Amino acid sequence: MTKIIQISDPHIVPEGELAYGQVDTAIYLKACVETINRFLPEIGPVDMAFVAGDLTDFGTAEEYKRFCNIMEPLEIPYRVIPGNHDNVSKMRTSFSDKDWMPNSGPINWTAEFPDIALIGLDTNVDGKSHGHLTANSLNYLEEKLAVFGTKPVIVATHHPPVITGIEKMDIQNLRDSNKLKSILSTYQGELKLVCGHIHRNIVAQFGSVICQIGPGTSHAVSMDLREGAPNCLTKEPGAFLLHEIRNGIITHSIPVGQFDGPYLFYPDR
Numbered sequence: 001m002t003k004i005i006q007i008s009d010p011h012i013v014p015e016g017e018l019a020y021g022q023v024d025t026a027i028y029l030k031a032c033v034e035t036i037n038r039f040l041p042e043i044g045p046v047d048m049a050f051v052a053g054d055l056t057d058f059g060t061a062e063e064y065k066r067f068c069n070i071m072e073p074l075e076i077p078y079r080v081i082p083g084n085h086d087n088v089s090k091m092r093t094s095f096s097d098k099d100w101m102p103n104s105g106p107i108n109w110t111a112e113f114p115d116i117a118l119i120g121l122d123t124n125v126d127g128k129s130h131g132h133l134t135a136n137s138l139n140y141l142e143e144k145l146a147v148f149g150t151k152p153v154i155v156a157t158h159h160p161p162v163i164t165g166i167e168k169m170d171i172q173n174l175r176d177s178n179k180l181k182s183i184l185s186t187y188q189g190e191l192k193l194v195c196g197h198i199h200r201n202i203v204a205q206f207g208s209v210i211c212q213i214g215p216g217t218s219h220a221v222s223m224d225l226r227e228g229a230p231n232c233l234t235k236e237p238g239a240f241l242l243h244e245i246r247n248g249i250i251t252h253s254i255p256v257g258q259f260d261g262p263y264l265f266y267p268d269r
């Protein structure tokens with residue numbers, strides 16, 4: 001049974017800086033790596049991890065180097081897709097030694113396992129906050145799905161195509177998503193769309209598929225559904241997702257950190 005971990009939105013900044021003057025994002029990504037490694041005996045083996053975008057805050061080579069250093073102890077292989085805070089060309093250079101990294105064009109890739117396939121898609125628009133899938137990326141997705149037939153598939157994008165009610169994020173979502181909805185909804189096998197960007201665990205329907213937005217590793221976008229709500233972050237606990245195949249695709253959310261327990265519910269029985 002294949003298991004895949006989704007990490008999202010670590011927003012690594014240069015050493016000595018805080019993201020938005022508030023969050024030491026590096027310590028949370030380190031804690032995420034430690035949490036995953038510590039949990040592997042209970043939840044593993046895990047076949048692959050991926051980072052669903054916003055690896056860095058400003059997309060600089062220095063930030064990618066720091067990101068890679070922090071991820072280095074992770075005991076499972078990982079891949080990345082870009083978010084709006086990333087720089088596609090700097091990201092390509094930083095992972096140029098990886099066989100899954102395309103030499104040019106959007107950072108789209110596919111990982112196939114015996115019981116599931118994972119397709120990562122690049123929704124980055126250079127210099128913009130919102131997301132878009134180019135015709136090239138949509139063609140890539142269609143071609144891959146045609147090969148997989150009825151195999152369960154997870155499609156990963158940074159920007160979600162759904163409206164969450166968090167106004168300042170919704171205006172940055174994945175635009176022009178009707179073609180994506182049609183491609184995903186007509187797939188003959190089980191398919192789940194997973195995203196990042198909102199830094200919150202949110203589940204929504206997108207056409208005929210489930211869309212799950214993963215939590216971030218550090219700060220969350222503040223939970224404020226009022227019209228005109230300010231664009232804020234809140235230092236809620238970070239988390240990551242574990243996707244696996246049982247009767248179908250099931251997703252667990254696991255908080256970053258170390259917590260008391262486990263305790264037997266009934267130690268005397």
Ligand SMILES: [Fe+2]
Binds near residue numbers: 085
């Ligand atoms: Fe983000």
Ligand SMILES: [Fe+2]
Binds near residue numbers: 054083085158196
């Ligand atoms: Fe983002």
